[in-house]
Amino acid sequence: MSKAYELRLYVAGKTTKSVAALNNLKKYCEEHLKGQYSIEVIDLLVHPQLAEGDQILAIPTLVKKVPEPVRKIIGDLSNEEKVLVGLDIRTKQL
Template sequence: MEEKQYELRLYVAGRTQKSVTALSNLKKYCEEHLMGQYSIEVIDLLENPQLAEGDQILAIPTLVKKVPEPVRKIIGDLSNKEKVLVGLDIRTKSE
């Protein structure tokens, strides 16, 4: 079975506490569950506000899972580990 590659985008606005926490939580979960199977692209909307439109970002921080499909969005600092793992299809609710 081929391992899935996860392409993740984290939209932030500057280096706020919430943004830093979201990135740190995301990296921790990816290292625990997706070792070597993920890439994280951090997009700062203060520097590139036009990029918010493509993924229809309405709140920040927002994590977007581009690949594998379906595309999923998780809003907030990603501190709820179970919600993040279920949202990224890494784990099912029953696990």
């Protein structure tokens, strides 16, 4: 069975923001998508050419590849509500 969510996190080395973004993402995924996600971390210091494919302009950036539509969330992902809405896990509360 394929994962319901394919997530790609672009970082640049092990900066405080990059580590925080990955930790926050893992926490949200475990709470809301347990067993239904995969996270691919791409370090642009190691693979700078990969930034072009997803048009990465800032880091850290989270890209939701699947399910569509493709979405991008920039920053350390500390705002859980923003991340969950951005990933279509939770609809915006009015």
